[in-house]
Amino acid sequence: MLSFILILIAGAFFTGIIIRTKSIASGRKGPGILQPINDVVRLFKKGAVYSRTTSFIFQMAPTIYFSSVVMAMMLIPFGQSKGLISFNGDFVFFAYVLALGKFFSIISAMDTGSSFEGMGASRESLYSLLAEPAFFILMGSFALLTGYTSFQEMFAALHLGSYISYAIAILATFVLVMIAMIENSRMPIDDPKTHLELTMIHEVMILDNSGFDLGLILSAGYLKFALYGAIIVNLFIGMVPYPYAIPLFFIIQFLLAIIIGLIESFIARFRMSHNPQFIFALTSVSLLIFFGVLLVLGKFI
């Protein structure tokens, strides 16, 4: 329960902080931190417009996408406290409930019949496909290390004792940050600011969505960021008591948002054909974690 509320609060600020960091880095003042939330509230007040070529799938997809993210949020623990739902192997459920939401957003993009959206859908599915092994090897390694298969037990048992486990946690943070960037279509994979349909990935898939539906998709995106931030926080807080853990949660989320903002300010995005290579390289980092775990457990011959 605690993590659910914390993620909601962090989600409200996260995107605002990224945008603000980017504005300051380019010498502008930038909009207020709550501007993304104001935008969503404005969209929620509006009705949606539907193209005549679309079917019920297009109208259904934003809601499924949003609820898949909310469902995933419920699985995230916070230190000692469990998530709203917790069972053995819940990280597999986590990955596939998000995949379900993505599946619906992909077929809803195909449903519009636009050549742009089809292009975006094919890119999005390719990149999610490539990012999946990285996530599973990472979580699998943790399961192997701790001997548990649910988020809460895994993170609670994750004691950072030796140097090698610090190395593992840092690598895991890197992998999770990068997966968060891919899942949320941020730089250097995708450029959320561009107006050019031909270069977009996520944005082009939601070109036809408007009003309430668009509000749902945007707010799901904000929550997703905080969701991955919360997993990263869990790597570090372990059994730390609440009075320290809660501020630490916000500090880590804040730093994460600033780091993303800075990355987006000072590099150019990748060429589209370099993206698969980059994403697949994450899997090799996860493999490194896997071998690190084998080393810690003494199972490495």
Add this chain to the structure above:
Amino acid sequence: MNYIRITNHQTIPVSDIPELDYNSFFELNTGFIIDHPERHCVNYFGYHVSNRIKLICCIADDLTHEIYVSSCSTAIQTRLQAFTSKLLCFEKFEREIHENFGIDFIDHPWLKPVRYAFNRADRTKTIANYPFFKIEGEELHEVGVGPIHAGIIEPGHFRFICNGEQILHLEIQLGYQHRGLEQLFLMKKSMLQRATLAENITGDTVVGHTTAFSYLWESLCGYQASRDVHFSRTLALEMERMAIHVGDLSGVCTDIAYQLGSSVYGRLRTPLINFMQEWAGNRLSKGLIRPGRNQFPFTTSLANRLTETFNAFEPDFNEISDEFFKLPSVLSRIERTGVVTSADVQEIGAVGMTARMAGINRDIRTSHPYSLYPELKHEPILKHHGDVYSRVQIRKLEVNQSISYLKTLISQLPEQISPNADLNKPGANSFTISLVEGWRGEICHCAITDEKGELALYKIKDPSFHNWLALALSVRNNEISDFPICNKSFNFSYSGHDL
């Protein structure tokens, strides 16, 4: 001799242009260009003379600094051998002649409409039924972009044929912006109206087109502009080149999502156009250039302000350029992206920056000098790879070059300010051609007067007219997601093409 040699901005009687039969006209003009890389076609057009069509072809020679003009008279609705069958650089010109007069060119690859002029020969050809090139295939798909541009700039339709992410073919359909400018030049009689029209041929080359118009008009009226007029025009041309180049660098940064470059270059453009506001009261230099007039004399205090502007501009510009050209993520986007080979550029007869980025030395400032360029001894900047990187580098280097030219110019301000002259009426039955190097490349204006000295024909050619094809060639075998940076690195004009 079956052609006449003239220099830039020279007026001759129309009767001095030798009129040939079509076969010798064909042999002469194709012969000029084949095996002569230093020559290219600057304009080829037709107009009605009583019941026949007169074709006039102007070939510029960069070595002799002359323009070879020849003409041919032909009947309406006739069939002629296409120049394009031998030389691809005539493709667009012949399509235009076909569209306007219904002349059927044999062996032309495809006589598609160009800009749907109101008085075109075949009114059944419309934007809606434009014949696109098609490739059939299971694994291929078509992507249509536009006519409304994603950045809501100007309208144009791009039809891609792709194999997955890879572009096989791009066809560019323009003509959405046609305003009938050439016709308006004949209808609007006052100087102010015509100058305003020239300013609005394309909004980003105000100085270039107005300068071309002014030199042409002065030449028709037999007026010699004084030094201070030349001075203002040279200064304004270089300022415009800088402002647009810096703005385009910012645009390229935006397209590759390099935020630092986009905001810094964007900011650096402002002092340049603000200086134009200070000088001429308009950030786009509208109202600055008029035939026979020095509207806004360049004073010492303006010169000081310009020096101050440069002192603030130059260090920042060089710093961000160093950063930009060294950043690996930027280089990986722009190197070897959108390559047009030197041979292709030569074949399609591209001009200006588009030619220079592929190592072809084509610059009106050296080949057919005007204004104060002979004094500046301009050396064109050449790059050889023909990719986005070359195009971006040329912009950066041309900005530096323009700064040094401007510094030289303002170190010696013209002393006398000439009074505004009232121009005579243009001479009767005259022909004039005016070439000016705008920031995009060679701008060509041609005018012909009738027996009363009124304009009988005004022909405008923006560099975009033959350069658009270079964009279509550059994106082949590139990823479709690289199209925007290819497009931005050329930055052709829609309205300049559509007129």
